[in-house]
Amino acid sequence: MARVEREEVLFRGSRCTLVRAHVTCRDGQLRPHDFLSVADAVGVIAWLDDGQLVLVRQLRPAIGRALIELPAGHLEPGESALETARRELVEETGFTASAWRPLTVFYPSCGKLSERMHLYEARGLIAGTARPEPNEDIEVVTASLPEALRLARAGEIADSKTLLALMIASGAPLEAVAGDAAS
Template structure:
């Protein structure tokens, strides 16, 4: 058995032999690469190159959380989730977080803290989702895109945890966001808060 902190991972690495772009869409870049495995054999890796995204955990002063209900076509159902969105080319993650929170919910935050990055589909996507917490919220006008339809709601942490336990809340980024929130609120993990620019 190996130590989880072992930095010598050369025996696990795969090397690119050749690559091909099989589809380029507005958001997704689908690749099919041939790689050399650690034992010298070759294999195929199909994956999506994604520009990255942000997710915001908006905390109201009374302890409730701002969430969204949005139809997600690939799974064919309305999902409950924290506000999130794709990072534009060259856009700093915090700028994206501020923009997405305002556009989707209408809220602006006085303080922000970066929790970390979530890699939600490491077997087939390069997407990393930056997790941000926002507090000191002020309500305002939303600015949804023409193709965006979602409801904004609020819930307590206990309500969201009960929905996760029952299987009603299944969005991976939202579940990881709840984990971050619980660990920060319990004092196990720390966050560095700063004022919004």
């Protein structure tokens, strides 16, 4: 079995660190493996009392386009995943929630990122004023679960956290959620 012998920092940015892991492979050779070390994150599937989902549309510079996704964000130092989920829901949408339930924890891209993503469900929403960070240009979008699944099939919802949350919410198999966006 391969194993990590040591790691070195190649670059430290404001939101991520580029790390080179030196890995001993099965053949005994030491090989480099570069990855990004980033803070863990949360995503929130938030339900209005009428069954609509609260989503956000925002530009994702890494892919050069806007996506519709769950409200989400990275943990700040000393902050729990639930505290982050509560903070991000208010910042991005203005909503607070009276009921929270953890759904799952997963690795969005374990081959190149160290990030763990915590998914939460929020209910009992109370409207307030959004407080996005200065670098965020966010539009709040609401959709029924069937409409969100249609948006996923159309590729307008295409990020892993939102697709997984929709799968959990619908009980649908992956191909029914990802649809044409997977090809």
